[in-house]
Amino acid sequence: MVELTLPPDSRVNKNGLVYRAPEGAKKPRTFRIYRFDPDSGENPRVDSYEIDMAACGPMVLDALIKIKNEIDPTLSFRRSCREGICGSCAMNIDGVNTLACTRACEDITGSEVRIYPLPHMPVVKDLVPDLTQFYAQYAAVKPWLETRTPAPPDRERYQSKEDQEKIDRPSACILCACCSTSCPSYWWNSDRYLGPAALLAAYRWIIDSRDESTGERLDALEDPFRLYRCHTIMNCTEACPKDLNPAKAIGEIKKMMVSRQH
Amino acid sequence: MARKPLSPHLSHYRFAYTMATSILHRLTGLALSVGLIVLACWLTAVSQGEAAYQRFASGPVSALLRVLLALWLIAFVYHLANGIRHLCWDAGWGFERAQARRSARIVIVSVVIVAALLIWAFFFRGAR
Ligand code: HEM
Numbered sequence: 333m334v335e336l337t338l339p340p341d342s343r344v345n346k347n348g349l350v351y352r353a354p355e356g357a358k359k360p361r362t363f364r365i366y367r368f369d370p371d372s373g374e375n376p377r378v379d380s381y382e383i384d385m386a387a388c389g390p391m392v393l394d395a396l397i398k399i400k401n402e403i404d405p406t407l408s409f410r411r412s413c414r415e416g417i418c419g420s421c422a423m424n425i426d427g428v429n430t431l432a433c434t435r436a437c438e439d440i441t442g443s444e445v446r447i448y449p450l451p452h453m454p455v456v457k458d459l460v461p462d463l464t465q466f467y468a469q470y471a472a473v474k475p476w477l478e479t480r481t482p483a484p485p486d487r488e489r490y491q492s493k494e495d496q497e498k499i500d501r502p503s504a505c506i507l508c509a510c511c512s513t514s515c516p517s518y519w520w521n522s523d524r525y526l527g528p529a530a531l532l533a534a535y536r537w538i539i540d541s542r543d544e545s546t547g548e549r550l551d552a553l554e555d556p557f558r559l560y561r562c563h564t565i566m567n568c569t570e571a572c573p574k575d576l577n578p579a580k581a582i583g584e585i586k587k588m589m590v591s592r593q594h
Numbered sequence: 595m596a597r598k599p600l601s602p603h604l605s606h607y608r609f610a611y612t613m614a615t616s617i618l619h620r621l622t623g624l625a626l627s628v629g630l631i632v633l634a635c636w637l638t639a640v641s642q643g644e645a646a647y648q649r650f651a652s653g654p655v656s657a658l659l660r661v662l663l664a665l666w667l668i669a670f671v672y673h674l675a676n677g678i679r680h681l682c683w684d685a686g687w688g689f690e691r692a693q694a695r696r697s698a699r700i701v702i703v704s705v706v707i708v709a710a711l712l713i714w715a716f717f718f719r720g721a722r
């Protein structure tokens with residue numbers, strides 16, 4: 333359902349706590365960060381942290397870790413690899429979904445750096461969204477090899493180099509959810525529309541030359557909502573921090589839907 | 595279960611060409627649909643005899659309708675141009691980021707040119 337505004341209990345108080353830069357900071361910069369404490373009973377708010385960039389690593393994740401270590405240990409966010417491969421640190425930075433560990437503070441124009449959780453998601457705490465539904469949608473496309481013929485007894489199922497190359501890029505998805513949560517169609521219909529990340533995964537198995545349930549996979553997507561809520565807005569492809577192209581994958585699936593009818 | 599607020603979305607996401615061209619396509623689609631009805635009523639009205647013709651083919655009502663027709667033409671040209679962009683996507687072409695940005699720019703530029711030409715041809719050419 334299209335709900336342009338936030339429900340009352342989700343509205344953000346823009347004037348949260350303010351933490352000033354330490355005395356003698358050489359390069360102070362303000363980070364305005366979405367905060368939500370589930371135990372407080374209060375609405376979310378935006379806190380301002382002024383930190384000295386002269387004593388901070390280059391990436392937004394470095395700044396978050398600095399804030400957590402030195403200013404406010406209650407700040408919560410997910411991270412693990414700090415090199416753009418685990419997908420944990422996806423958030424909305426400067427209005428756009430991306431990974432905190434690969435986004436350089438320097439590249440953000442404007443004096444303040446605004447950091448919010450991934451959009452239109454239930455917030456567990458601060459920058460931590462609840463991804464339960466997102467993962468369930470991934471599982472729904474059966475992201476594994478489905479075969480009917482018995483496996484060769486003495487070797488794995490071979491694939492040509494060309495066939496492997498078709499799935500190289502889509503397989504590089506790290507399930508960070510930047511794409512799905514940037515998609516207005518997903519915002520309004522996430523209960524029924526699978527979203528770009530799950531559809532990219534579906535595509536990756538549909539075009540896998542070794543997979544033997546291509547028809548069933550397409551059947552499962554033949555639905556006005558699961559696939560066809562995509563209106564080619566292209567926000568997903570613009571957002572993907574791994575330079576993948578979910579919009580194109582969705583377009584290819586739509587084309588296959590048409591061509592298999594002939 | 596602890597309550598989980600909904601994170602900000604439309605109000606907060608940076609508005610980019612992707613969303614602008616998409617929402618404009620929907621809005622122009624709607625405007626075209628409504629406008630088509632108005633256009634049909636107008637054409638029917640002017641064909642209802644001498645007095646009705648005088649009333650709807652010139653004068654203040656007609657002036658207002660002409661402005662609306664001009665807007666409808668702009669909407670049509672945008673919807674047509676961006677519709678072609680959509681059809682290209684449906685054929686599998688133009689999904690790369692750079693291509694999508696370029697095609698958006700081409701749509702905007704051609705809308706300005708074609709709409710200006712059409713409005714000139716409809717309203718300013720000849721002795722009107
Ligand atoms: C007066 C004539 C027209 C009217 C009244 C009209 C109306 C509409 C409406 C109401 C929509 C739905 C918008 C939405 O749900 O987002 C739409 C979508 C669309 N129109 Fe038109 N339209 C007209 C002419 C055209 C033309 C000439 C083209 C071809 C270039 C075109 C191409 C499209 C396409 C491709 C879509 C689907 C976009 C999507 O996938 O979301 N339309 N139109």
Ligand code: SF4
Nearest residue numbers: 515562563565566568
């Ligand atoms: S192209 Fe489709 S999936 Fe991607 S943002 Fe647009 S509607 Fe969503």
Ligand code: SF4
Nearest residue numbers: 505506508509511572
């Ligand atoms: S397609 Fe890109 S943005 Fe979407 S989940 Fe995968 S890596 Fe993240």
Ligand code: FES
Nearest residue numbers: 414418419421433
């Ligand atoms: S910390 Fe792993 S992707 Fe950012």
